[in-house]
Amino acid sequence: MLVAYALQQLINGVTLGMIYGLIAVGYTMVYGIIGMINFAHGDIFMVGSFLSLIAILGLTALGISSVPLILVLTLVFAAGLAGLCGWTVERIAYRPLRGSFRLAPLISAIGMSIVLENFVQVSQGARVKPMPQMIPGGVHLLERNGFQVQLSWMQMAIVVTTLALLAAFTWLVTRTPLGRAMRACEQDLKMAGLLGIDTDRTISLTFVIGAALAAVAGLMFLLYYGVIDFYIGFIAGVKAFTAAVLGGVGSLPGAVLGGLAIGLIETFWSAYFSVQYKDVAAFSILVLVLIFMPSGLLGRADVEKV
């Protein structure tokens, strides 16, 4: 029973961690390049989740019955529109403030987060949106004393999709001209600009890619929990940011590792201690990591130049 229960929590935790990891990638990339916390990123995740819901309902209404087809189309639709949303947010709220004093982009980001949250609330209603399960069933791994350990197809789909996306993204960052430009901007924005990199375009694309990944996480969240509302972005955003910090801001593998750690800690905390205080657990980890290990698990130590 004990082992089986723990194994089940491990599976659930990894699934949750994958979702956090995907959101955390967006935080870590943006922070790496322009050194700001994109406060609205959690809300982009929420917007992606709503776009997915709309797409699934719309495609079903159009008479498409194949579940894989619906999911693939939804993923493309949500990722594309969320990417557009990320581009718009950067263009409106952050680009005019580049080079402004430090607090300005953060306040602007908080404003954008409030706008997105309330835009969805106004346009889609404040009610919780339930969704029937789309991928039922799974594999029974083992059974002990009547407790079944189940790995659902849904969880498998989430883990596989996340890993595939991260692999594609890693390829993008390490092997393509865009990735090279992104890494150059991360090292030194001004120097990259002097060497002929279109920094504005690179930053825009970073936002688009981050938003698209967050939208995929939103789709997974919708499918996994089957219920969303306009407020999910705030808590998920803070937790994903915690994941990014835990893994070391600026590091891609770190973001995924941090996401996994946060997902596991939250799941085990809920399973063995208290569900009500699971957010306290995640926030406390954030505080502890920043105090004792500010550069995270895989991050570089921040050297201060005077």
Add this chain to the structure above:
Amino acid sequence: MSPPARPRHRSILADAGLSALVAFGLFGAMIGLKTDAGATSLILTPRPLAVAIAVAVVFVGRLAMLGWRAARPAGTPTPKRLGAVMARGGRVVAPVFLVLAITLPCYAGRYYLDLGILILTYVMLGWGLNIVVGLAGLLDLGYVAFYAVGAYSYALLAQYFGLGFWSCLPLAGLFAACWGILLGFPVLRLRGDYLAIVTLAFGEIIRVVILNWVSLTGGPNGISGIPRPTLFGLTFTAGGGEGSFADFVGIEPDITQRFIFLYYVILGLALLTNWVSLRLRRLPLGRAWEALREDEVACRSLGINVTVTKLTAFAIGAMFAGFAGAFFATRQAFISPESFTFIESAMVLAIVVLGGLGSQLGTALAALVMIGGGEMFRDLAEYRMLIFGGALVVMMVLRPRGLVSGRKPSVSLGPARQIPVELLTEGHG
């Protein structure tokens, strides 16, 4: 006017058309297809008209913006001097506002008194946070936690020990200050955005604990029946009667009297906050805060004790939030965790930043604009926060330095000179 005017018009049109296209992409699904609860599952309700309106608004708005930009002859100076004018005009404006504030109960009705109380609460919170963010340069996104500590201190002390408002007020400030030090200690080494996120996390932790510690705080139901403040033992009940203010003075009991009393209490508390922070600025401690804001490394090398300096900023800022919290509890007579969400912290921070960091007058004006302006949009209910968020972004893009954006040294050798915005740089804090 000149020959290339035509293609310019065409490019403006193209740009506006592109914006409309982007708007269609953003709004097409979100506004155009509303998810509604159907018979068995969610169904989609199409709203093409709403999308058309939204896209048209974006198109016309973008067209007007570009047209205005193009029509303005090149080289027109933008009114950048507003900040300097505001700072200089402060000498005249501040006393006028003070007189208006003191005499408000003479000419304003109950609604405006209540609004005045609300605005002054935020003015006080803004001035308190100004010490932390504006003077010491420590970005605090969890300021509402101390507000909550103050409010719950008074509510719980009144509930369990039957203490009154005036004896609880200093205690609430003291508790909040203790929490300020407690939370300040671990974050001493953090700076900038990291500090902001950790304070945000602290604020959320306190809220979640209040929400779930049902046996002590009543959880989501909150605490009701918090006693109202008294004036040397005289109560302000609507019915009057023995021991009430109306009975003592010998006038007709009226509910407005309580509003006037509460108004003067918060006015006094806010002015106290202002006076204390203005005096503190001139002390070595206040000067250390401002030095810390500009450059922490230089501070260290000059022998300033950074730990003590930061902790006192946290503690004093938190103390004023505690006072404001106790006042909030007694004004509402009911508190619940809902009043202490992150959005409150964002609101107070927005007031401080819009006011121009470190400016006392700016903070008061910003609170007046934001809270008073928010009240005007009350009828729009759910659109109110949408407008608030949009206003934050627009304000930052147009005036990132706030209303009163110049900075004058608090202490100087010889005549103090206004430091122009262009020369200001923020430290790491």
